[in-house]
Amino acid sequence: MPNKSQKREASCSCGQLSLITSGNPVRISICHCFECQKRSGSVFATQVRFPRYCIEIQGEFATYTRTADSGNQIHFQFCRKCGGTISYYLDEDPDNLAVPIGLFSDPSFPQPVYSVYEERMHHWVQLPEGMEHIN
Numbered sequence: 218m219p220n221k222s223q224k225r226e227a228s229c230s231c232g233q234l235s236l237i238t239s240g241n242p243v244r245i246s247i248c249h250c251f252e253c254q255k256r257s258g259s260v261f262a263t264q265v266r267f268p269r270y271c272i273e274i275q276g277e278f279a280t281y282t283r284t285a286d287s288g289n290q291i292h293f294q295f296c297r298k299c300g301g302t303i304s305y306y307l308d309e310d311p312d313n314l315a316v317p318i319g320l321f322s323d324p325s326f327p328q329p330v331y332s333v334y335e336e337r338m339h340h341w342v343q344l345p346e347g348m349e350h351i352n
C-alpha cells in the first residue's frame with residue numbers, strides 16, 4: 218500500500234508546468250463525455266482527484282472555465298506554452314483538484330474505480346471488471 222508521504226509528479230508536454238501530489242488519491246475515474254473527449258483528444262479521459270492541499274503546482278498557467286451539463290462551472294488550469302491541462306476543479310467541489318492521469322507518465326498508477334458518462338462511450342471500448350458505473 219502506498220503510504221501517506223508518497224509523492225508523485227505530473228507535468229505538461231513542454232515541462233514548464235508541473236505539480237507534485239502527496240498522499241493517496243480520493244477518486245480515480247474514467248469519463249466518456251464529449252467535453253472530456255475534446256479536452257484530451259482521446260475517446261475517453263482518465264483523471265485522479267486529490268485534496269487541493271496535497272498538490273503543489275509549479276510554473277505558470279492560464280485558466281479556461283466552462284459550464285458543465287449540471288450547470289456547475291469547471292475551471293481548467295493549462296500551460297500557456299504547450300496547451301496541456303495540468304489540473305481542474307468544479308465550483309461545487311473546490312477543495313479537490315483533478316489531474317489527468319497521463320501526465321504522471323506512470324504505467325503503474327492505480328486503476329480507475331469509476332466510469333462516468335457511459336452513454337457517450339465509444340462502441341469498441343472495453344472496461345476492466347469491477348468498475349463502478351455512474352451516469
Ligand SMILES: [Zn+2]
Pocket residue numbers: 229230231232233234296297298299300301
Ligand atoms: Zn507546457
Ligand SMILES: [Zn+2]
Pocket residue numbers: 248249250251252253254334
Ligand atoms: Zn467528462
